[in-house]
Amino acid sequence: MHEIDSDIDAQDMEATDSDDTQAVLHLARSGTYTRLRPTSALYEELRLDVDGRYPQMTASGVLRISPSAKVHWIANVTASGANTYSGTIWYHEPSIASAAHTTVTIKVTPTLPALRRAIVVFTGGGLPPRRRIYRFASPYFHSVEFEFDSETAITPETSIDTCEHPTHPATLACETLSIAKVFQRAGFRVSSSTDEDVIPVAGAGPDTVWSNAEMHDTMQTYWSRFSALPRWAMWTFFARQHEDGFGLGGIMFDDIGAQHRQGTSLFYDSFISEEPASDPNPAAFARRMRFWTVVHEMGHSFNLAHAFQKALGAPYGSPWIPLADDPEARSFMNYPFLVAGGADAFFSDFEYRFSDQELLFLRHAPERFVQMGNEAWFSNHGFENLEHDQASPLALTLRFNRPTAVFEFLEPVVAELKLTNITNEPYIIDGNTLRSLERVTIVSKRERGAARRHRGYAQLLLRPQKRVLEPGESLYESVFLSAGVNGFDLAEPGNYVLQAAYHGADGTALSRPLGVRVRPPRNYDEESFAQDFYSDAVGRVLAFDGSRVLQGAIDCLKEAADRHADRAVAIHAQVALAMPLIKPGVVLDLARVSATTQQSAAALGASLRPTAAQLTEALSRVETVLSKPNEAAETLGHIDLKYYADKVSRAAAKQGRDADASALQATTTSTLKARGVPERILRAPTQPATAETRRARRAVPDAATAASAE
Amino acid sequence: MTHRVSLNVALNDGFYNDHVVIAVDGREVKRLDAATTKVQVGRAATIPLQLEAGRVSLTIDVRGKPSTGPVALDLRQPTYVNVSVVNDTVRIELSDSPSRHA
Numbered sequence: 001m002h003e004i005d006s007d008i009d010a011q012d013m014e015a016t017d018s019d020d021t022q023a024v025l026h027l028a029r030s031g032t033y034t035r036l037r038p039t040s041a042l043y044e045e046l047r048l049d050v051d052g053r054y055p056q057m058t059a060s061g062v063l064r065i066s067p068s069a070k071v072h073w074i075a076n077v078t079a080s081g082a083n084t085y086s087g088t089i090w091y092h093e094p095s096i097a098s099a100a101h102t103t104v105t106i107k108v109t110p111t112l113p114a115l116r117r118a119i120v121v122f123t124g125g126g127l128p129p130r131r132r133i134y135r136f137a138s139p140y141f142h143s144v145e146f147e148f149d150s151e152t153a154i155t156p157e158t159s160i161d162t163c164e165h166p167t168h169p170a171t172l173a174c175e176t177l178s179i180a181k182v183f184q185r186a187g188f189r190v191s192s193s194t195d196e197d198v199i200p201v202a203g204a205g206p207d208t209v210w211s212n213a214e215m216h217d218t219m220q221t222y223w224s225r226f227s228a229l230p231r232w233a234m235w236t237f238f239a240r241q242h243e244d245g246f247g248l249g250g251i252m253f254d255d256i257g258a259q260h261r262q263g264t265s266l267f268y269d270s271f272i273s274e275e276p277a278s279d280p281n282p283a284a285f286a287r288r289m290r291f292w293t294v295v296h297e298m299g300h301s302f303n304l305a306h307a308f309q310k311a312l313g314a315p316y317g318s319p320w321i322p323l324a325d326d327p328e329a330r331s332f333m334n335y336p337f338l339v340a341g342g343a344d345a346f347f348s349d350f351e352y353r354f355s356d357q358e359l360l361f362l363r364h365a366p367e368r369f370v371q372m373g374n375e376a377w378f379s380n381h382g383f384e385n386l387e388h389d390q391a392s393p394l395a396l397t398l399r400f401n402r403p404t405a406v407f408e409f410l411e412p413v414v415a416e417l418k419l420t421n422i423t424n425e426p427y428i429i430d431g432n433t434l435r436s437l438e439r440v441t442i443v444s445k446r447e448r449g450a451a452r453r454h455r456g457y458a459q460l461l462l463r464p465q466k467r468v469l470e471p472g473e474s475l476y477e478s479v480f481l482s483a484g485v486n487g488f489d490l491a492e493p494g495n496y497v498l499q500a501a502y503h504g505a506d507g508t509a510l511s512r513p514l515g516v517r518v519r520p521p522r523n524y525d526e527e528s529f530a531q532d533f534y535s536d537a538v539g540r541v542l543a544f545d546g547s548r549v550l551q552g553a554i555d556c557l558k559e560a561a562d563r564h565a566d567r568a569v570a571i572h573a574q575v576a577l578a579m580p581l582i583k584p585g586v587v588l589d590l591a592r593v594s595a596t597t598q599q600s601a602a603a604l605g606a607s608l609r610p611t612a613a614q615l616t617e618a619l620s621r622v623e624t625v626l627s628k629p630n631e632a633a634e635t636l637g638h639i640d641l642k643y644y645a646d647k648v649s650r651a652a653a654k655q656g657r658d659a660d661a662s663a664l665q666a667t668t669t670s671t672l673k674a675r676g677v678p679e680r681i682l683r684a685p686t687q688p689a690t691a692e693t694r695r696a697r698r699a700v701p702d703a704a705t706a707a708s709a710e
Numbered sequence: 711m712t713h714r715v716s717l718n719v720a721l722n723d724g725f726y727n728d729h730v731v732i733a734v735d736g737r738e739v740k741r742l743d744a745a746t747t748k749v750q751v752g753r754a755a756t757i758p759l760q761l762e763a764g765r766v767s768l769t770i771d772v773r774g775k776p777s778t779g780p781v782a783l784d785l786r787q788p789t790y791v792n793v794s795v796v797n798d799t800v801r802i803e804l805s806d807s808p809s810r811h812a
Contacts, residue, residue, distance in 0.1 A: 244756045247720070247790075247808030252750045271810050293812050300750045309749060315726050316749050337810060377750065439727060464743075503727055506774060 028052050029083070029108045032141055033118045033134035041067035041531075046118055046134045047141050048106060049363055050077065050085055053185045056356060059085065059106055060364035063099055063122070063130075067531065069492065071099040072366045083108045089122075091321070093366055094446055100125040113139075140189035141363040142370070143232055146180065146298075147193035149222050150238035152200055154268055157238075160291040160352075165284040167347045177352055182295055182332070186354055187363045195224040201240070209243040210265070212253040219254070219263040228259055230374035230485075234301045236294060237265035246270050250293040252300030252377070258459055258485050259373035264297040266290065288347065295332045302370050303377065304358050307334035315503050317377070320369050323357065331355040368486075376455060392507030393423045398442070398500040398514050401675070402634045405514060409521040410533055410560070411568040412482040412542055413490050414637045419476075419502060419509070421469040429504075431467035434477035436460045439503045442481065444516075447495040456484045457543050478639040483539030491534050493520040529564070532556050542572060545644075546580040548587050548611055561621070568635040571625050575636065575644055578621035581614040582651035615652060619660050622648050626664070629671035638677055641668060713763040715785040719770070720809055721745050721754040724795030729773035732757060734766050751811040761785055775800050 033046040046061040060074040071094065077087035086105040102124030109117045116136035123129045150156045163174035180190040203218045204210045210218075215237060220226050223235040242248045242265075250266035266272065272289040275282030305312060307329035310319060328339050331354050336346035354362065361370065368374040397418040407413055417434050421427040433439060442454040456479075469475065481498070482490055490496060496518065500511040521527040532538075537553035547554060560573035587609045588601065622644070625632045633641050645668035652661040669682050719732055725745040732740040740757045747754040767780040770793055778800050783789060790805040 244753065244811075245718070245758070245808060247756075247810055248751060248753070249810065249812035251748075251812070255748065255750070266812075271808070272812065296812055305749065306752070312749060316747070335810070335812070 028139065029085075029116075029118075030055060031139040032137045033116075034137045035132055035134045044070075044132065044134070046106070046120060046132075047364060048085070048108070048118060049141070049187075050079070052139070053187075054353065054356070054359055056360050056363065057087075058360060058364050059087070059104060060091075061120075063132075065096055065099050068534070069096060071096050073099075073101075073104075074364050075104045077104070077106065080105070081107075083110050089124075098127065099130075101127055101130065138189060140184070141187040142367070143189040143191070144183065144372075145191045145193060145225065145231075145233040146183075147195060147223055147225060147233070147235050148238065149197040149199055149235065151204075151240055152198055154238045154240060157287060157290055158294075160287060161284075162352060165281050165288050165347070167280075167344055169349060169351060172351060177291075179291075179295060179298070182352060183298075186359060193224055197222045199237070199239075204239075207243065209241045209245075210239050210267075211243045212251070212256065215239070215253045215263065215265055216256045223263070226262070227373075228257075230259065230368065230371050231262075232371055234261070234298065234372045235263045236298060237263065238294075239265050239267055241267050241269040249289070250297040252297050254301070255377040258455070258457060260375075260377040261301045261303060262372045264294075264301050266293045266297055285343075289336075289343075292332065292336065299333050299354065299358070300377075301372055302362055303375060304333050304354070304361065307331050307355065308338065310357065315508070320361065320365050326355065326357070329355050331358060333358060374485075376453070392504065392509045393421060393427050394429075394502060394504060394506075394509045395420045395422045396440075396500055396502045396509040396511045398498060398511040400514075401638050405516045407490070407516065407518050408568050409493060409519050409526055410530060410564070411518075411635060412480065412572045413516070414635070414640055415479050415481050415498070415514075416637055416639060417477050417479055417500060418474045420474040421471055424471050426471070427469045428466055429469055429475070431465040431475065432460075432462040433502075434475050436462050437479070440500060441503070442479065442498065442500045444481070444489050445497045446492060447497075452486055452489050454479075454481055454484055454489060455486050456480070457540055476639060478637050478643075480543050483543060487536070488534045488539060490516070490518060491530070493518050526564070526567075529559065533560065533569070542576050546576045546578070548580050548585055561624075565624075568631065571628075571632050571635050574621040574625045578618040578625075578648070579644070580611075581618035581621075582648055583654075584613050585611045587611055613651070613655065615655055615657060618648065619652065619657070619664075622664065626667045626671075629667055630675070633671050633675055638672055638675065642672060642677075642682070714760045715763045716788045717759040717761050717766075717768070717783070717785060717791065718788070718808065719757040719759065719768075719791045719793065721747075721756075722792055722794045722809060722811075723747055723752045725754040725772075728754075728775075728795070730755075731769075731771045731773075733769040733771075734759070734761060736767070736769070753811050770800065770802065772800050778802055 028051045030049050030052040033048065035044040036042055042064045044062055044064050047059065049056045049058045057077055058074060059077045060072070063071045063073060065071060071092055073089050074091035075087045075089040077085040080086040084105065084107045086103065089102055089104055092100060101122035103122070105121045105123070107119045109115070113136050118134045118136070120132045120134060121129055148156050148158060159176050159178040162168065162172055162177050180192060183190050199218055199222055201208050204214055218237065219235050225231065225233045226235070242251065247270070248267060249270045249272035250264070252261065252264040254260055254263040268290070272293045273286050275286045279285045305319070308325050308327040310323035311325050313319065327334070330346065330350045333354065334346070336343040339346045397420070399416050399418065401416060417440065419434060436459070437456065443451045444454065445451040482488055496516040498514045498516055502509040521530065533556055535553065535556070537550045538556050541547045541550055541553040541557065554577065557573040557576050561570045561577060564570050588606055589609050590601065590604055590606045636644070645664050649661040649664045652664065672682055673679065721730060725747045728745045730742045730745045731738055739759060742755060745754040763785050766783050766785055768783055768791065769780045771777055772795060775795060775798055781791070781802055787806065790808050792803045792805060792809045794801050
């Protein structure tokens with residue numbers, strides 16, 4: 001029996017455009033259909049795009065195979081009968097054998113929206129047909145919220161009279177076109193924040209021109225919806241001038257930090273405000289350029305590339321599907337001044353829209369590719385076009401400290417990166433290269449699935465430390481691959497291929513593809529526990545070696561340590577539970593948090609609460625880990641095991657527990673020695689980490705001896 | 711009084727972690743260790759310079775790419791030098807107005 005969906009939101013039925021009115025009242029089929037409530041583990045969506053504004057004759061959706069497995073599919077469809085559309089499915093992400101249907105047929109019941117249904121049958125692929133019934137939810141494909149702020153003395157222009165300038169298509173509707181309406185026609189239910197701030201120019205510093213970093217800071221301060229999470233929301237800043245000067249009309253500045261594409265800006269004191277003296281209406285020309293610029297930049301926040309760079313791939317990123325450059329496109333994502341004939345030719349043929357290729361992406365691509373703060377700017381796929389540069393002086397190895405790359409279900413995956421100078425000459429490199437991972441891309445690909453780029457929770461900004469790698473010498477670093485801002489990439493049982501690339505100034509070093517297998521759950525208990533374990537909070541606690549405040553995740557890890565004590569996940573849980581206890585700390589207590597407005601911690605009555613070290617408990621947990629030293633070394637990796645042992649030992653010695661510190665070192669040293677780690681590396685002290693994250697640990701020193709042990 | 715003229719060097723498309731050295735009359739004026747094009751605007755960096763009017767020799771070296779050799783300029787008015795990397799080749803274009811990016 002299906003759960004009853006919520007009633008269609010009345011706002012979805014509001015018509016702000018005559019075509020949308022017609023669409024609603026005259027039973028247009030396009031829009032979003034859903035199955036079950038969004039809170040259901042089996043929630044599904046269907047997007048049908050066959051009529052209304054700029055129909056793409058496409059259907060797409062999310063099909064649930066199980067509570068933890070879903071497939072995003074896309075099909076080209078044509079009308080195959082009364083209210084019926086059929087076509088070939090050409091996209092699955094990931095590819096799951098049990099959901100690899102090749103054909104879809106969709107029959108829409110021609111009734112009022114509140115009663116409208118889509119009956120969907122998936123066939124082909126050698127699979128039994130799969131049938132679904134979806135309820136009409138909205139004439140739009142996604143929702144998005146815009147917030148517009150402006151610098152002092154700048155008046156934001158968020159709409160345009162499309163016929164004010166005489167150069168326009170003869171068929172262009174003369175109207176006041178708003179930014180919101182542009183994106184509504186692209187398929188978005190647009191809402192606008194009423195929190196519009198006037199931002200003092202002081203944020204730009206003494207030079208009064210904005211850098212990307214200054215705008216990013218301003219976004220975090222003034223954007224009422226700022227969050228370190230993916231959201232269908234973005235911030236647009238109308239400012240005077242960028243530090244790059246008159247030649248930069250606007251920029252999607254937010255390729256900073258972990259969440260990209262949340263902010264964008266345009267600059268009134270730039271070429272976009274030039275009023276050509278020879279133009280029939282110079283002021284209208286400038287207003288049109290500014291309107292084009294703001295929508296263009298907002299398009300980048302939706303992860304749209306320039307029309308003339310659709311095929312651009314590595315090393316900058318890659319398109320979500322093979323795309324062709326379209327330098328003559330009459331789209332917001334093209335530069336009017338670059339087409340043949342220049343701006344006049346462009347605007348004589350421009351209908352204030354995105355191209356069909358772009359609409360396909362906006363409406364039907366996997367949500368994370370489009371949603372702000374989700375997939376990194378320009379990044380969707382892996383190394384499809386990347387090849388190892390034969391001239392690269394470095395070789396990259398991605399490996400595990402175990403005989404076979406087989407992991408238990410629930411076991412966090414920690415790998416080791418090794419970057420080796422393969423020339424006969426010393427090579428100068430930043431010693432922090434593998435710590436920051438700024439120039440390293442790691443991709444995992446599940447069998448028959450799409451490649452996913454590993455995106456950790458933190459990005460480290462480190463001062464470069466020049467280091468000389470002698471011939472044959474290597475840098476080493478551990479990397480926690482299990483979880484990141486993408487979620488748990490290696491959670492599903494099955495076979496994966498992992499590969500890493502180092503993008504150096506002297507060429508790209510590509511690691512050999514590494515096969516990894518994740519075993520299925522042993523029993524229902526593990527499968528059930530996984531629903532709690534595979535959460536963002538648990539991922540972050542594991543990645544950052546513990547937490548004093550994320551109680552839900554802490555409780556989950558305690559359950560892992562207790563109920564699954566014989567499993568590798570328990571080792572990682574014990575470490576994450578122990579590390580915050582080895583020394584005193586401070587917790588920011590927030591009694592109340594406003595979900596709608598940003599306020600200072602002081603205004604919210606926050607207080608700082610010291611926490612005491614609980615070294616005895618920490619040592620007990622570490623002893624549990626080292627009661628199975630080989631298993632610990634294998635699952636944590638050699639670098640991390642030594643790091644944790646050294647850190648706990650230092651804390652114990654500081655608190656007068658010398659005997660415990662010595663015992664810990666003795667066990668760790670003998671274990672790693674037995675596993676072939678050279679003596680000189682074992683004797684070298686691990687440098688204190690500068691941040692509480694696995695990726696902040698320094699590379700193992702004296703790597704030459706490690707190389708000789710290979 | 712010495713008349714100074716602005717010379718604006720823009721590193722545009724095609725840069726990725728490139729080591730770039732800009733020199734005027736053989737003297738280094740700017741060094742970038744990891745110039746990378748922001749594809750959303752087609753620009754990696756802008757280097758505004760103020761130089762004495764007159765003849766200068768501008769050199770832009772991108773490590774690992776064939777050198778284009780010095781570019782002779784007669785600075786009388788603001789000059790814009792647009793540099794891009796196309797198929798591993800450095801291209802330099804001169805203009806009397808800034809290149810436009812958005």
